[in-house]
Amino acid sequence: MATMPILPPMPVLDLVKSFKLKTKQQELLIRVSILCLVYILAFITRLFSVLRYESMIHEFDPYFNYRTTLYLTQNGFYDFWNWFDYESWYPLGRIVGGTLYPGLMVTAALIYRILHFLRFAVHIREVCVLTAPFFASNTTLVAYFFGKEIWDTGAGLVAAILIAVCPGYISRSVAGSYDNEGVAIFALLFTFYLFVKAVNTGSLAWSLASAFGYFYMVSAWGGYVFIINLIPLYVLVLLITGRYSMRLYVAYNCMYVLGMLLAMQIRFVGFQHVQSGEHMAAMGVFFLLQVFYFLDWVKHMLSDTKLFQAFLRITVTCAVAVGAIALGLGMLSGYISPWTGRFYSLLDPTYAKDHIPIIASVSEHQPTAWSSFMFDFHILLFLFPAGLYFCFKRLSDATIFIVMYGLTSMYFAGVMVRLILVATPAVCLISAIAVSATVKNLTVLLRSKNKGVQTGSTKGSSSSKAASKALLDQSQPFQKNGAIALLFGAFYLLSKYATHCTWVTSEAYSSPSIVLAARGAHGSRVIFDDYREAYFWLRQNTPPDAKVMSWWDYGYQITAMGNRTVIVDNNTWNNTHIATVGRAMSSYEDEAIEIMRSLDVDYVLVVFGGVTGYSSDDINKFLWMVRIGGGVFPVIKEPDYLVNGEYRVDKGAAPKMLNCLMYKLCYYRFGEMLTEYGKPPGYDRARGVEIGNKDIKLEHLEEAFTTSNWIVRIYKVKPPNNRW
Amino acid sequence: MAREKSSKGNAQALFHSLRSAYAATPVNLKIIDLYVGFAVFTALIQVVYMASVGSFPFNSFLSGVLSCVGTAVLAVCLRIQVNKENKEFKDLPPERAFADFVLCNLVLHLVIMNFLG
Numbered sequence: 001m002a003t004m005p006i007l008p009p010m011p012v013l014d015l016v017k018s019f020k021l022k023t024k025q026q027e028l029l030i031r032v033s034i035l036c037l038v039y040i041l042a043f044i045t046r047l048f049s050v051l052r053y054e055s056m057i058h059e060f061d062p063y064f065n066y067r068t069t070l071y072l073t074q075n076g077f078y079d080f081w082n083w084f085d086y087e088s089w090y091p092l093g094r095i096v097g098g099t100l101y102p103g104l105m106v107t108a109a110l111i112y113r114i115l116h117f118l119r120f121a122v123h124i125r126e127v128c129v130l131t132a133p134f135f136a137s138n139t140t141l142v143a144y145f146f147g148k149e150i151w152d153t154g155a156g157l158v159a160a161i162l163i164a165v166c167p168g169y170i171s172r173s174v175a176g177s178y179d180n181e182g183v184a185i186f187a188l189l190f191t192f193y194l195f196v197k198a199v200n201t202g203s204l205a206w207s208l209a210s211a212f213g214y215f216y217m218v219s220a221w222g223g224y225v226f227i228i229n230l231i232p233l234y235v236l237v238l239l240i241t242g243r244y245s246m247r248l249y250v251a252y253n254c255m256y257v258l259g260m261l262l263a264m265q266i267r268f269v270g271f272q273h274v275q276s277g278e279h280m281a282a283m284g285v286f287f288l289l290q291v292f293y294f295l296d297w298v299k300h301m302l303s304d305t306k307l308f309q310a311f312l313r314i315t316v317t318c319a320v321a322v323g324a325i326a327l328g329l330g331m332l333s334g335y336i337s338p339w340t341g342r343f344y345s346l347l348d349p350t351y352a353k354d355h356i357p358i359i360a361s362v363s364e365h366q367p368t369a370w371s372s373f374m375f376d377f378h379i380l381l382f383l384f385p386a387g388l389y390f391c392f393k394r395l396s397d398a399t400i401f402i403v404m405y406g407l408t409s410m411y412f413a414g415v416m417v418r419l420i421l422v423a424t425p426a427v428c429l430i431s432a433i434a435v436s437a438t439v440k441n442l443t444v445l446l447r448s449k450n451k452g453v454q455t456g457s458t459k460g461s462s463s464s465k466a467a468s469k470a471l472l473d474q475s476q477p478f479q480k481n482g483a484i485a486l487l488f489g490a491f492y493l494l495s496k497y498a499t500h501c502t503w504v505t506s507e508a509y510s511s512p513s514i515v516l517a518a519r520g521a522h523g524s525r526v527i528f529d530d531y532r533e534a535y536f537w538l539r540q541n542t543p544p545d546a547k548v549m550s551w552w553d554y555g556y557q558i559t560a561m562g563n564r565t566v567i568v569d570n571n572t573w574n575n576t577h578i579a580t581v582g583r584a585m586s587s588y589e590d591e592a593i594e595i596m597r598s599l600d601v602d603y604v605l606v607v608f609g610g611v612t613g614y615s616s617d618d619i620n621k622f623l624w625m626v627r628i629g630g631g632v633f634p635v636i637k638e639p640d641y642l643v644n645g646e647y648r649v650d651k652g653a654a655p656k657m658l659n660c661l662m663y664k665l666c667y668y669r670f671g672e673m674l675t676e677y678g679k680p681p682g683y684d685r686a687r688g689v690e691i692g693n694k695d696i697k698l699e700h701l702e703e704a705f706t707t708s709n710w711i712v713r714i715y716k717v718k719p720p721n722n723r724w
Numbered sequence: 725m726a727r728e729k730s731s732k733g734n735a736q737a738l739f740h741s742l743r744s745a746y747a748a749t750p751v752n753l754k755i756i757d758l759y760v761g762f763a764v765f766t767a768l769i770q771v772v773y774m775a776s777v778g779s780f781p782f783n784s785f786l787s788g789v790l791s792c793v794g795t796a797v798l799a800v801c802l803r804i805q806v807n808k809e810n811k812e813f814k815d816l817p818p819e820r821a822f823a824d825f826v827l828c829n830l831v832l833h834l835v836i837m838n839f840l841g
Binding site: 211245246264298300301302 | 734735737738741742745746782783786787790793794797798800801802804805809810812813816821824825827828831832835836838839
């Protein structure tokens with residue numbers, strides 16, 4: 001099927017023609033140049049924060065990834081794989097080698113080594129900062145090939161363009177966001193592309209490639225569970241709709257066995273592929289495929305259908321019985337573990353709120369609002385159903401896959417904000433199909449010109465051709481004007497999309513989170529670099545073996561930048577330890593000092609936004625500390641801190657709230673502080689009230705450091721008094 | 725009585741029919757089937773052994789069983805691709821199919837050797 005090249009403007013066409021190229025070569029040149037521009041665009045649009053601030057790592061989790069990558073480049077792979085980190089989760093420590101996904105670190109270290117081999121002496125931090133944009137550019141290339149596989153080259157090009165700027169993907173892959181998702185989305189799309197290619201060609205080589213793609217995905221992100229459940233579901237749908245073929249058998253079996261084996265090489269994943277309930281669907285479909293194709297083979301060999309029916313009955317009953325018994329035994333004896341909380345809360349969104357407060361407290365795990373969908377997808381939101389329509393019109397193995405990927409990922413994106421990222425490639429691909437098919441139909445209308453019926457008969461490619469042939473006699477100029485108007489409309493929409501995406505990237509997704517910016521009184525930009533100021537103070541003014549207690553949000557940053565041991569950090573693997581810290585923060589100072597002495601705490605770090613109006617501080621997170629602490633220690637009761645169900649910090653607040661450790665540490669000496677013109681001293685700008693307890697005395701702690709804008713406050717735990 | 729006899733007759737007819745149909749398959753396919761049978765048999769022996777002595781180095785058990793299952797499955801894929809009766813694979817040269825089979829087996833056994841422990 002020949003693809004109609006999209007007509008470029010006339011001077012370019014003359015220039016291209018002047019090289020005396022044939023049409024096919026012209027088309028190739030246009031395609032390659034578009035892809036090159038898209039590649040560069042995807043990289044450039046993610047560089048806002050590097051240009052505005054500096055080349056630094058953002059957020060919280062990337063600091064852990066940066067620290068491990070640093071360790072990997074300095075100590076080599078063997079030490080990294082067997083690393084036991086005694087500087088976090090004091091006194092428990094953390095087996096880092098066995099509890100992380102190494103894909104991102106190994107990738108960055110590899111790029112670093114290649115650059116050093118070519119004698120580019122870059123620092124590992126620069127490599128880490130720019131890894132995500134680099135892989136975003138690679139994702140656009142994969143999206144092009146995937147679109148080409150599903151529909152045609154036009155759809156591939158549009159998919160590449162759409163995914164290059166889509167805010168849903170940019171949000172987790174800006175320069176500086178050195179997190180697993182930056183590499184994982186590339187691996188996800190790559191695996192899916194290789195698998196669809198394997199199903200289309202039935203070749204063992206492509207299936208082997210998709211197994212390697214799956215291995216890369218497993219090494220990069222915990223979201224690989226999506227792949228290992230979507231692909232068996234897809235195989236099942238193909239079996240049920242009767243589209244099964246020998247190619248499907250070859251593709252799935254090779255990918256499943258080799259992929260499972262490769263995945264088990266990652267220590268963090270371990271034996272989950274044969275022991276965890278989340279991976280059982282793949283195994284079930286594997287056995288189902290064997291039975292199914294065996295029966296198909298026997299049916300092919302036997303000429304008598306009656307005999308075959310008897311054989312069929314025996315085999316199916318045996319297989320179902322064996323399968324049910326095995327599954328039942330596995331689940332009852334507990335050998336096959338049930339779905340873990342993280343993934344179960346995707347199926348039942350209310351589960352986490354009641355049972356696992358630590359999962360419910362993460363802001364990224366909240367259900368998605370419509371505004372988030374519109375913000376992250378813009379026009380793709382209504383192009384998605386249009387694309388689904390086109391896919392259903394031309395069903396093939398590949399389009400069934402993309403439809404399933406799109407629908408399942410959209411459901412999960414609705415359950416959890418963070419999963420919009422997983423839905424973005426599907427939405428971009430399906431929307432690309434809609435855009436490409438529509439533009440193609442419209443330009444075909446335009447190019448039909450006055451040739452009338454003859455043109456229609458020679459180059460028939462879509463059903464609109466037949467329709468246009470019929471209407472051509474009646475209202476020919478009207479058709480063409482309508483097509484031109486619609487094309488302009490499409491161009492307008494797409495340019496609005498590009499503008500929106502750039503605006504969103506610039507305003508919303510390019511903030512480093514560790515450096516805050518605000519507009520000053522005269523419109524000048526004010527930078528708050530308090531976090532780094534505090535961490536460097538810790539690094540330079542405390543003994544090297546000091547232990548710092550803070551809420552788990554800041555753990556990774558303290559170990560990476562402050563280079564000090566922390567009690568809890570963002571890994572959140574031990575709920576009781578976190579609850580202990582939560583209990584300490586919510587208790588009176590006398591009880592808290594007992595807990596802190598038992599944990600050998602030397603310094604306590606709190607984040608306070610009352611002076612600057614920064615709203616993500618510890619006082620606003622305090623109720624979560626109470627809930628998590630209360631989940632393990634019933635002595636902490638949430639209603640003690642509320643007044644009539646309301647959370648207050650002013651004079652009318654609960655007495656336990658006014659005297660707990662967190663309140664005291666945040667508001668120590670704040671009662672004398674004038675924060676806003678015309679307001680009394682001790683006016684908390686983040687809560688918008690005057691605080692209740694201004695006269696705070698600390699007995700067991702003393703203030704060690706407060707940053708210039710009071711955002712981070714560090715206190716030293718005083719040693720016990722001498723007995724005399 | 726009659727139903728028992730007819731079901732027994734059915735089973736025998738089924739068996740004979742299968743046997744005669746299978747005898748008609750080409751020799752190269754029968755060799756592949758023999759290889760598959762051998763691999764599955766080896767896997768079964770390992771499972772029985774694990775059931776009797778326990779599964780302590782679980783990774784070793786898994787790698788042993790999965791190497792047998794994996795190579796069986798890859799041989800079945802080879803059989804599918806080489807079988808002349810499959811219309812989908814008629815332009816795939818059997819040498820290419822065998823080369824793919826060897827490559828996949830190589831990867832499989834390299835991973836198994838890493839996983840054996």
